[in-house]
Every structure is written in structure tokens, then in C-alpha cells.
Amino acid sequence: MTQYVFVTGGVVSSLGKGIVVASIGRMLKNRGASIAVMKLDPYLNVDPGTMSPYQHGEVYVTGDGSETDLDLGHYERFIDVELTAVSNVTAGQIYSDVISRERNGRYLGGTIQTVPHVTNLIKERIHQLADESGADVAVIEVGGTVGDIEGLPFLEAIRQMRNDVGRDNATYVHLTLLPYLGSTGELKTKPTQHSVQALRGIGIQPDAIICRSDHEVDLGLREKISLYCDVPTEAVIGLETLDTVYAVPLSLEEQGFGDFLADRLGITRSADLSAWSDMVEKLRDPKRTVRIAIVGKYVELPDSYLSVIEALRHAALAGDCEVVIDWIKAEDIEEQGPDHVLSRASGIVVPGGFGERGVEGMITTARYARERGIPYLGLCLGMQVMVIEWARSVLGLEDANSAEFDPGSEDPVIAYLPGQRELGATGGTMRLGLYPCKLTSGTIAANAYGTELVNERHRHRYELNNDYRERFNESGLISSGTAPDGSLVEISEVKDHPFMVGSQFHPEFASRPDRPHPLFREFVSAAVDTLREGAQHTMPLDESENGNVSPSAEMIERSGIST
Numbered sequence: 001m002t003q004y005v006f007v008t009g010g011v012v013s014s015l016g017k018g019i020v021v022a023s024i025g026r027m028l029k030n031r032g033a034s035i036a037v038m039k040l041d042p043y044l045n046v047d048p049g050t051m052s053p054y055q056h057g058e059v060y061v062t063g064d065g066s067e068t069d070l071d072l073g074h075y076e077r078f079i080d081v082e083l084t085a086v087s088n089v090t091a092g093q094i095y096s097d098v099i100s101r102e103r104n105g106r107y108l109g110g111t112i113q114t115v116p117h118v119t120n121l122i123k124e125r126i127h128q129l130a131d132e133s134g135a136d137v138a139v140i141e142v143g144g145t146v147g148d149i150e151g152l153p154f155l156e157a158i159r160q161m162r163n164d165v166g167r168d169n170a171t172y173v174h175l176t177l178l179p180y181l182g183s184t185g186e187l188k189t190k191p192t193q194h195s196v197q198a199l200r201g202i203g204i205q206p207d208a209i210i211c212r213s214d215h216e217v218d219l220g221l222r223e224k225i226s227l228y229c230d231v232p233t234e235a236v237i238g239l240e241t242l243d244t245v246y247a248v249p250l251s252l253e254e255q256g257f258g259d260f261l262a263d264r265l266g267i268t269r270s271a272d273l274s275a276w277s278d279m280v281e282k283l284r285d286p287k288r289t290v291r292i293a294i295v296g297k298y299v300e301l302p303d304s305y306l307s308v309i310e311a312l313r314h315a316a317l318a319g320d321c322e323v324v325i326d327w328i329k330a331e332d333i334e335e336q337g338p339d340h341v342l343s344r345a346s347g348i349v350v351p352g353g354f355g356e357r358g359v360e361g362m363i364t365t366a367r368y369a370r371e372r373g374i375p376y377l378g379l380c381l382g383m384q385v386m387v388i389e390w391a392r393s394v395l396g397l398e399d400a401n402s403a404e405f406d407p408g409s410e411d412p413v414i415a416y417l418p419g420q421r422e423l424g425a426t427g428g429t430m431r432l433g434l435y436p437c438k439l440t441s442g443t444i445a446a447n448a449y450g451t452e453l454v455n456e457r458h459r460h461r462y463e464l465n466n467d468y469r470e471r472f473n474e475s476g477l478i479s480s481g482t483a484p485d486g487s488l489v490e491i492s493e494v495k496d497h498p499f500m501v502g503s504q505f506h507p508e509f510a511s512r513p514d515r516p517h518p519l520f521r522e523f524v525s526a527a528v529d530t531l532r533e534g535a536q537h538t539m540p541l542d543e544s545e546n547g548n549v550s551p552s553a554e555m556i557e558r559s560g561i562s563t
Contacts, residue, residue: 002036002130003169003265005139006158008204010146010195011177015212016248018071020175020239021141022078023249026276027258028137029079032269036135037075038087038126039068041143042150046092049430057303061457061509062087065433071141073307077512078249086132089125091150097121114153122157123164137265146174146198159203171264174199174206175239178213178221187215189225196229208235208260210252216240235260246513247280249273279317279513286322290527293345295365297353299327308351308379311511315524318516323524330358330365338368347375347499347527350382352459352506356405363389375499375526377519380460383492383502384414387464390477390494395468404462415465417488430461436483437490437505443480444501445491448518453484456505463504464489499526 005024009017018039025035041048048056049067060073066085076083098121102112130138142158144151162170176192196206209231211217217238226233237257242248250273252258258271292312298304309325316323328341342348348369350362362382366389369376378386384402391400391413399406402414417431434455439446446452464472464479469489473479481491481503494500501519511517 002135003137005171007141007173009175011191013145015175017141017175018074019245019248021139022074023252025079025139026249027253030271030273031262031267033136033267035079036129036133036138038129038140039071040154041069041090044092053298053304054301058306061459063434070306086129094121118153119157146195155202172204172206173208175210178211180215193228210237210239212239214241244283287320289322289324290346290531291324292347293326293328293342294349295328295330296351297358299329305351307508311508311517311520314511314513314516315520318521319524319528330361333361333364338364346531349377352380359405373498375523377523378502383504386502387413394475413465413468414462417461417463431458437481438484440480444493445480448522457509458505499523
């Protein structure tokens with residue numbers, strides 16, 4: 001029988017519940033348990049696919065083509081599991097299902113209510129996760145903060161789960177914040193007490209409390225929280241802000257939280273996190289640094305590119321170096337030109353995005369990287385602007401553009417995928433999920449992968465226009481990866497360039513700490529080679545100069561990045 005660990009949050013949002021859930025999964029997996037994971041999101045969107053990155057960070061795409069919360073990326077990277085649509089449940093999905101069932105006569109004669117109809121559907125999804133995965137332990141994150149109106153049905157559902165599956169099979173973990181008062185020099189526990197009080201008022205008594213803080217949580221504070229919140233002292237865990245999110249499982253394990261959970265769940269095998277610890281130590285002690293510029297539309301919020309950041313970090317780890325990121329607004333390149341903001345980068349990444357804002361700056365970036373031999377990795381939109389730039393600069397097609405940005409272009413070198421133009425709905429209608437890609441031997445891409453056929457995750461509705469493919473290939477922009485039947489171009493690369501590769505898919509979603517994605521690995525390696533050559537663009541950057549967007553401390557903490 002599957003056992004359940006439910007993780008809730010209190011005091012404030014963005015404390016890192018997703019990292020804690022991922023860390024719990026890693027600790028239990030290293031004890032031999034099979035793990036399933038789920039995120040319950042209280043918002044009314046069916047999924048985050050149509051939400052702005054400014055609202056919800058990146059949209060993480062699973063192998064089955066589901067557009068999900070970015071926390072699922074944490075789960076996959078930490079636990080090394082392949083998740084599906086079942087692992088992300090939103091209030092929008094639940095209410096849509098309830099209303100559909102009512103319209104189809106499933107509840108004839110009955111009054112439809114939040115309890116039991118909505119809560120029953122939430123529990124049905126949780127049981128579906130357990131049944132389909134057959135996992136020993138399902139770790140369930142409830143999004144939002146205790147006290148949010150929209151989250152109440154989800155909290156009520158997980159409260160009922162304890163009676164449904166037995167008290168010994170449901171464990172509740174509450175994550176809170178201990179704010180620090182500079183005037184008195186102390187951490188305050190009162191917000192945590194009130195948060196637990198609110199949770200208990202709903203009917204959930206936490207079995208463990210994890211206290212986020214920027215300062216040490218000493219024994220006295222833990223004993224105080226234990227007394228007022230009715231939780232054993234050994235189950236009150238301090239989680240200080242760490243230099244890397246990958247250190248969180250080690251911190252929790254060191255404080256005995258892994259043993260506490262194992263004891264509750266009846267897991268007898270000891271954990272072996274030695275390999276994970278070695279990885280963290282390697283992260284903390286790089287032999288060199290390499291500066292990478294990310295040129296995008298949403299750089300003010302690094303969560304928008306969370307998987308890209310992590311994929312770069314994984315690739316740097318494999319090369320025993322550290323990535324230092326320059327966040328460059330594409331509009332700044334349009335206004336200031338590329339020399340001022342890009343001249344010191346050893347590599348450039350142009351990630352995905354939608355809409356025409358900043359696109360001309362990205363096209364200028366692609367030209368700058370091509371002409372100066374700077375390693376360039378284009379992801380989805382990043383590949384498309386690379387193609388547009390080549391068409392304009394090399395083929396002389398001055399009006400070349402994407403049908404997304406200029407529907408009236410005389411040379412739409414980026415066009416709709418077959419069938420996409422006719423679609424009326426926007427949510428969940430793109431080319432989504434895993435599709436095969438056949439690689440062209442002898443290319444950078446093929447050498448990076450070391451195989452002929454790969455499967456990668458997609459999220460797009462535009463593609464390289466096949467009417468121009470032959471001209472691109474003949475002029476030096478090679479189609480190094482295509483659909484197996486040759487119908488679509490999946491990867492383009494510039495011939496005789498150190499590394500200028502664009503992928504129509506999103507390789508960042510498949511990267512893992514111990515298995516960096518081949519394209520990211522080779523890109524960072526090429527950037528390091530550029531660094532060794534001592535090129536101009538490797539000079540130290542004055543952080544005060546314009547064009548280098550420095551994320552706020554809150555953004556850095558949320559993203560777990562180091563800039």
C-alpha cells in the first residue's frame with residue numbers, strides 16, 4: 001500500500017516547498033523506496049500553459065506533453081523520475097471535471113458541493129497517482145499558503161486522506177518562515193505558531209515542521225516551537241538559506257529528518273547520499289568560472305528560465321567549472337547594441353519565449369555570436385532567431401521573419417507547423433512533449449549525443465519553413481537534426497563555427513545533475529575553450545555597467561541561483 005507525505009506551507013509563499021518535496025523524495029529514494037510526486041495547485045487555470053512567466057515562472061513540460069508547474073522540474077532533477085500529467089493537479093482541472101460530470105448527469109438528484117464532491121475528486125487524483133505509479137511513497141505538495149481561500153478544498157482533501165488510508169500511512173510536513181528582527185537580533189516563532197494554529201483549525205496536525213531562516217535555528221527555538229505547536233523537538237527542523245539548493249537533502253539528512261520520516265514510514269534501509277554529497281562539494285569548489293549571457297524577454301525573473309539555469313549548472317559541473325550568468329534584456333541590445341553588454345561573455349544562450357517584444361535584439365545577438373565565433377545555444381525561439389538572422393545576413397532576404405512576428409513577411413523562414421494555423425484555442429494546443437529526432441552524422445549535434453536517434457521535449461507551434469531548407473543547407477546553416485521522416489527540422493547549426501546550435505525542442509528539461517544534457521555539455525565545453533583562448537569577451541565584467549540585469553535577492557533565493 002502506498003504511503004503519503006503531504007507538504008504544506010505557511011507564513012509566506014515562495015519558501016521552497018518544491019525543493020523540500022524534491023529533497024524528501026531524494027532521501028527516501030536513497031533508502032530504497034520507490035517515489036511518486038504530485039503538485040496540487042489551487043489556481044483556477046487548467047494548467048500554467050497560457051500564463052505569463054512573470055506570473056508563474058517557467059512552464060515545465062513533461063514527456064507526455066503536459067504543461068506543468070516549475071516545481072515538477074525540481075522533482076525530476078532531484079529524484080530522477082519521469083513525471084506525467086497525473087503529477088500536476090490544479091483547481092481549474094478539478095472544477096472543470098466536477099462541472100462536466102454534473103452536466104453529463106453523474107450527480108442527478110444531488111446538490112453539488114465543495115465537500116464531498118470537489119474534495120472527493122482531489123482524493124481521486126491522489127489515489128490515481130498511487131495506483132498508476134505503484135510507488136512505495138507518494139510525496140504531495142499543496143501549493144500556496146495556509147489561509148488562502150482557494151487552497152481550502154485541497155487542505156480539506158488531504159485532511160480526509162488520513163482517515164481514508166489510515167493514520168500510520170499519512171504524514172504531514174509543514175514548511176514555515178522564521179523572520180529575523182534586526183532591532184532585537186532574534187528569530188521570531190510567533191508567525192509559525194499562528195500558521196500551525198490555522199492548519200490545526202482545518203483539522204491537520206503537522207507531524208514535522210521545517211523552519212526556513214537566514215540564520216541558525218538553535219535548540220532553544222526548536223524546543224519553543226515544539227512546545228507551542230505540539231510537535232516533537234526532533235521533528236522541528238531548521239533549514240537555513242544555503243549556497244545551493246542541491247545541499248538541502250544533505251542538510252535535512254544531517255538533522256535527522258530522513259531518519260524521522262523513515263521511522264514513520266517503516267523504511268529500515270539506511271540512506272547513502274555519498275554520491276550526492278560529492279556532487280555538492282564539486283559544485284562548491286569549481287576549478288574555474290565561465291561567463292554565460294542569457295539574452296531573453298523575461299530576465300527580470302530568473303524563474304522564467306529555471307531549467308535553463310540548472311542545465312547550465314549541470315553542464316558546468318561536468319566540466320569542473322562554475323557558470324556565472326549575465327542577465328541581458330533583449331530590448332537593451334536593441335537600444336544599446338551588442339558590444340556593450342555581450343563583449344565579455346564566453347557563451348550566449350537565447351532561450352524560448354512568445355511574442356515579438358525583444359526579438360530584434362535576439363536576432364542582433366545571433367549575428368554577434370556568429371560573426372565573432374562566440375559559442376551560441378538557441379532554444380526554441382533561440383533557434384528561430386538564429387535562422388532569421390542567417391536568412392537576412394547570409395541569404396540577403398531582408399524581409400525574412402517568423403509568421404508569428406510578421407504574418408505579411410515576403411520570406412517567412414519560420415512558419416506555422418502543419419495544422420497549427422487553424423487552431424482556435426491556445427491552451428494545450430502546441431506541439432508538446434517527446435518527439436523523435438534523427439541526427440545527421442558528422443555534425444556537432446550528432447557528436448554531442450553520440451547516437452543516431454534521440455527523443456526530446458517540445459513546446460512550440462512554429463517551425464523552420466521547409467521551402468527554405470535547401471538554401472540554408474547549401475549556404476552553411478545545416479539541418480543537423482530532423483524528424484525521422486525528414487518532415488521537420490529539429491536542430492540547426494552553423495558550419496565551421498566553434499558552436500552555434502539551435503534546437504526547436506527544449507533540451508533543458510532533460511538535464512540532470514549527474515547527466516547533463518549533451519547539447520548543454522558541449523556548449524559549456526566550447527565556452528570554456530573560448531575562455532582558455534583568452535578572447536576579449538572573457539574579461540571581468542563591471543557589474544555596475546548598464547545592460548547587466550542583476551536579479552533581486554528574492555529572485556535569486558526563489559531560483560536557487562548564484563550570479
